[in-house]
Amino acid sequence: MTEGKIKASGATDPGWRRRGTLILLATAVLTLLLIGHRLIPNVRGFGSLVDTGAPFLGLGIPLLGLAALLRRSRNGLIALIVPTVVWTLLFGTAWLPSGDGGSARLRVASQNLRAGNPDPAGTVAAIAATGVDLIGLQELDEVGRRAVGGTLRDRYPHQVSVSTVGLWSRFPIRDEVGVDTGLAWTRALRAVVAAPGGDVVVYVVHLGSARAGDTDTRDRTVTALAAQLRRDDAERLIVLGDLNTATTDRVIEPLTDLLHDAQADAGRGPGFTWPAALPVIRPDHVLYRGLTASSADVVRTPASDHRAVTAGFR
Structure with missing residues (x-):
């Protein structure tokens, strides 16, 4: 043959x-x-x-x-x-240019600081270097609160915290209150910030954890936060936080049905934040309504197991 x-x-x-x-x-x-x-x-x-x-x-x-x-x-x-x-x-459209890249009147950031962070001051210094106006933090313990306060005091003179979440601002803050998301302790806050153009209601949130085979706590806190947001009649509103759920996860829909996602509207790429060394998911979010997102980004920060997320609004 x-x-x-x-x-x-x-x-x-x-x-x-x-x-x-x-x-x-x-x-x-x-x-x-x-x-x-x-x-x-x-x-x-x-x-x-x-x-x-x-x-x-x-x-x-x-x-x-x-x-x-x-x-x-x-x-x-x-x-x-x-x-x-x-x-x-x-998924591929996330890499297309989005947002107008124009000048932002309000710039915000969110960071899971990491409980027991060996250098919380270094973590927040990297965020402050981006020039944001508001910084929302999660997993804020007493040692971290003192270190962060000392680092941010001059540039961010207005600060509120509840339990393990906190907000640092260049603009005056009033009417702060803890928010119940159905956990054993309060792990969210609501504050009114006197931002350029008028008041903005800002939530800083750390929702329940999700583990393989056990997402009930996380799912319950998503539902509780969504219920709180439905009751909130603020025209301009921002949620900064570790929501322990990805934008592709069906569980986040109660929130994204109510609010826009800054990364989807003005960022490029999936914006993964965890784990910091080689991120493969995005549990950290900036959600909003009543504003226009002009930019969104992810910032590598030292000493935390999460990267920070930022967004600019007009």
């Missing part, structure tokens, strides 16, 4: 055809997961976990493309156009 006949025989071998079929099947499953990940039942937080990791489903596209090349499956390569388009529409 000649070499040409051997090659022809290999190309029509049932094993090769079967492997090509498996690539097509895997491509179909990937496409369905991308389109319908929020339809997966959220039993013990599994659906929420899939939602959070949904952007990384796109990694399956080049892997399947490599398999199709190795198996010389032209149909497999063509089929990959579908999940590629779906992923781009769902």
